[in-house]
Amino acid sequence: MRPDVTRATLCLGGTFSSLLLVDAFELGYAMGLIVGEGSFTGDRHQPSLELKVHRRDLQSLAPLQRILGGRVFGPYSHGGRNLYAYMLRGRELKNALPILQEHLPGSWKRVQFDAWRSKYATFFDRPQPSRELLDRVQRLLPSRPR
Numbered sequence: 121m122r123p124d125v126t127r128a129t130l131c132l133g134g135t136f137s138s139l140l141l142v143d144a145f146e147l148g149y150a151m152g153l154i155v156g157e158g159s160f161t162g163d164r165h166q167p168s169l170e171l172k173v174h175r176r177d178l179q180s181l182a183p184l185q186r187i188l189g190g191r192v193f194g195p196y197s198h199g200g201r202n203l204y205a206y207m208l209r210g211r212e213l214k215n216a217l218p219i220l221q222e223h224l225p226g227s228w229k230r231v232q233f234d235a236w237r238s239k240y241a242t243f244f245d246r247p248q249p250s251r252e253l254l255d256r257v258q259r260l261l262p263s264r265p266r
Contacts, residue, residue, distance in 0.1 A: 146183045147223060153184055154220075155229040160236035167240040168209035169216075175202040188216040217244060 157171045169188075173180055175195045181204065185192065190208035208216060217237075224230050237244065 142187055147187060147219075150184045150187050151223050151225060153180060155225065155227050158229065160229075160232050162209075162236075162240060165243075166209055167213065167236060167243055168207055169213060169220075170208075171206040172203045173206070175204055178204050181206050188212065188219065190216075211248065214244060214248070 153171065154169070157173060159170045160167070161170055162168050169190070171181070171184070178192070178195075181192055184190065184206060188208055189212035190206055192204055192206050194204035196203055196205065220233060221237075224233055
């Protein structure tokens with residue numbers, strides 16, 4: 121039996137917002153996939169973690185999505201290549217940052233991660249709005265017809 125890794129995500133105020141039990145093999149697989157295929161990138165405003173895999177390898181993204189979140193887009197056909205794209209950004213990326221920080225192994229990808237983390241420090245260090253504030257803003261916005 122493989123050991124498990126427990127992850128707790130803390131929200132503002134120090135209360136537990138989620139608890140996820142992660143299989144250690146699945147976590148190692150996800151980190152290896154990031155080291156081998158991942159790209160720490162972003163635009164001027166928001167960082168992202170992106171991976172592209174051949175369309176026959178779609179199932180390889182399942183552990184990544186389960187552990188970190190994110191979305192899979194595709195399939196795409198471009199220049200004779202058929203692929204799916206995985207993207208992790210926004211709140212899910214912020215929530216996944218402690219997992220990446222703790223479990224991404226020493227490698228050139230780790231060096232890239234540390235540089236990317238520094239480049240987007242203003243995004244990562246920005247406090248997240250409280251649930252109460254988000255609820256107040258939602259009440260102020262006009263409801264959209266469906």
